[in-house]
Amino acid sequence: MKIIGFDFTKMYAEKYGKNFSNLKINNQINIKNISELKEELIKNKESAIEIEFVYEILYEEKIAKISFEGKLLVVVESKEVKEILKDWKEKKLKDDFRIPLFNAILRKAGLKALQLEEELSLPPHFSMPFLDPKSEIKK
Numbered sequence: 001m002k003i004i005g006f007d008f009t010k011m012y013a014e015k016y017g018k019n020f021s022n023l024k025i026n027n028q029i030n031i032k033n034i035s036e037l038k039e040e041l042i043k044n045k046e047s048a049i050e051i052e053f054v055y056e057i058l059y060e061e062k063i064a065k066i067s068f069e070g071k072l073l074v075v076v077e078s079k080e081v082k083e084i085l086k087d088w089k090e091k092k093l094k095d096d097f098r099i100p101l102f103n104a105i106l107r108k109a110g111l112k113a114l115q116l117e118e119e120l121s122l123p124p125h126f127s128m129p130f131l132d133p134k135s136e137i138k139k
Contacts, residue, residue, distance in 0.1 A: 053070055
């Protein structure tokens with residue numbers, strides 16, 4: 001599987017409140033649709049699939065919401081398309097297909113979300129790395 005395209009179709013951010021005392025941040029990715037595309041540029045042994053998604057970051061209880069909608073264009077071997085579409089009809093995707101998709105969505109949308117969180121004065125939706133001063137090293 002190769003991801004050859006990623007487009008946002010909608011971005012939404014709204015801050016409702018300022019009370020971060022009992023803050024809970026929930027992330028969710030939902031696949032809205034998967035369909036096969038007929039692309040002439042794709043090799044004979046490969047096929048293109050379009051995946052529509054929604055990625056939401058919810059700051060609970062009703063503090064803020066950040067949402068992204070978009071499309072991924074993926075190239076897979078032609079023999080895999082029927083299996084992927086069959087799995088999709090049952091709303092089940094195999095991990096070897098789903099996990100790389102979700103990682104791509106998290107990577108791309110996560111960066112945009114950080115920008116929006118900065119603009120809305122919201123805490124980041126994931127723990128940021130930081131350095132701790134080391135204790136004295138004995139020689």
